Amino acid sequence: MAHTAPRAGAPKRSGSGSGAFRWTAVSGVALLVLLTIHMVANHFVIESVGGLRSYRQVIEYIGDPLILVVETLFLAVVTLHAMLGLRSVIFDFGLSDRAQRRVDRGLTALGVATVVYGLVLVGTLASRA
């Protein structure tokens, strides 16, 4: 990101923009930890091609309550971070306030739907353990 001084007439930082930046940064730092756990557990532990788990191994893995909590937390944080990132990209198009509010509502709905679908997926698999 180019760090240039705000020029005369440049947009000022808004309260919501600053809040979104803070949440993006906090969720991003949390993701560095959660993603490392996810990647190591799913791709660097199992001795197989690409480190991928078989069906039985996946069911066994997700059946562990601690793993279930970590993966659920990962899903929530990665979705929050993704929606904030998409918001930032879409806002780069210079939308009106009204359009920005619509984008906010749409991304909130998409984020909630993503987390709900992920929870159903993980919950169904955990119930097969």
Added chain:
Amino acid sequence: MPSPRPADPGVEELKRAREETGPVLRKGPGPAAWFDVRRRSLGHIAFSLNRFTGLGLVFYLYLHLAVLSLLLRGESAWSSFLGIATTPVFLGLDVLLIFGLLVHGLNGLRVAMVGSGFASNRQKALYRSLMTIGGILLLGAALHILGSG
């Protein structure tokens, strides 16, 4: 002895902006500017890379959920997928994914640190250091993934 140069009002403005925390304002915001790397600073290239890798990772998030949905269809569906996912081409795509994760994650860490007021005067050195660490991690991951195939 030369007389001191008159104070440049822009310098004070620049200093104030550097001390501010929060999202960093950029020259010429907008998607068109992401592609224009002519005479751009390292910071602009890093910003563009973060946007592209971020969009790629959002696409991957939904692709990943779709692939994991195969697990709901049982063991045979998952085994069929593993047959494809363990081919050299797909293992290569795994390495590409890790490249995106490392670039986005480590550059994002730099942005968060600079935006929070840490090391705001050393962001280029920070970027180069983090990308070097990323390169080493990518090499290790690539050897592990491709070596398993």
